[in-house]
Amino acid sequence: MLKDFLKKKKRYATIPSERAKQEVPEGLMTKCPACRTIMYTKELKKNLYVCDTCGHHHRMTAYERMDSLFDTGTFVELDKGMISKNPLDFPTYEEKLESDRQKTDLNEAIVTGEGLINGFGAVVAVMDSRFRMGSMGSVVGEKITRAVEQAIEKNMPFILFSASGGARMQEGVLSLMQMAKTSAALQKLNHQGGLFISIMTHPTTGGVSASFASLGDYNFAEPKALIGFAGRRIIEQTIRQDLPDDFQTAEFLLKHGQLDRVIPRLEMKETLTKILDMHHVS
Structure with a gap:
């Protein structure tokens, strides 16, 4: 009788073959790192990469962020062709930049552009942590500065989504100079009566958090973002x-007065629309 039971047990104790494993396409499913729920990547993308079970905010690419904000067909990218050089002759820096370009299909760690958000014009800059961990080099600082100048010239609000590990060490003091450069551009925007909305996403650290990311007329963040x-x-x-x-989380900073609000991603466009409408001058 025990022999029969063991035979029956063995029949169901199967190991998936390599062929069976290969039948599941790579990238079809995504596991939430917070609650471990496994979901279809396609459905996660439709929900703007927010876990439907626990609300965890997965990272978005810069272009996905732009698509979630701008009205269809209104986005115009600025300064796409700008690329970093190696002014300090830092070893292997150029090779690493080229590798990131190939992996991310980006020329740098930030995308800037203008368009309409529910009918309201705005200039938007979005940092992408996939490229050199969103580090701030000379090109990142220059693109932000040019985007701010575009906002001043066209009398449009400037919105920045930051995600960065801080200054880019391979560019040394040239990277640190971008803190002053971008801050000066934002001061000029402020003197002109322009609006700057800063949204800090996970993570926003180092020289970025200490300069332009914290200078908004409104300082927002996504839930649980490290700042x-x-x-x-x-x-x-x-x-x-x-x-x-909870130190250095968005919620901790909100509690201690360093943020104006923590905004879930699914409410971001609606919230920004209300602010743009409130500040809109006919």
Whole structure:
């Protein structure tokens, strides 16, 4: 009797063949890193990469972000052809830039453009963390500055979505100079009475968080976004204290007055439309 039971058990204890594994196309499914739910990637994309189970915000590419904001057919990209050089002759830097161009189909870590958001004109810049971790080099600073100047010239609001690991070490002081350069451009926008809306996404750190990302007339963030300057471990070692578990999250910054609001991605376009309408001058 035990022998019969074991035979029956063995019949159902099968291991999927390599052929069966290959029948599932790569990229068809996505597992949420927060709640471990497995979902169709196509459905996740339709939901703007927000997990339907737990609300976790997956990363978006710059062009996907633009598509989620601008009215169909109104987006015009600015300065697409700008690419970084290697002014400090940093070893392998050019090879790494070319590798990122091939992997991301981007020329740099930011995309800028203008168009209509529910009928309201705006200039928008979106950083993409897939390219050199969204680090701020000379081209990133220049494209932001030019986008701000475009907003001034056309009397349009400027909206920035930041996602960055900070200054780009391969460009040294030239990268750090972009903090002052972009801040000066935004000051000029402010003097002209222009509107700047800053939205910090995961992650926004280093020199980016310490400069243009924090200078908005409205400073927003997506839920659970990591936002800060120095790393958690460095801060704890410096002050010799344990930090709260939610330290450097969007919710922590909101609670302590550094953000105006934490906005879920699915509410972003509607919220921006209300603000653009409120500030619109006929």
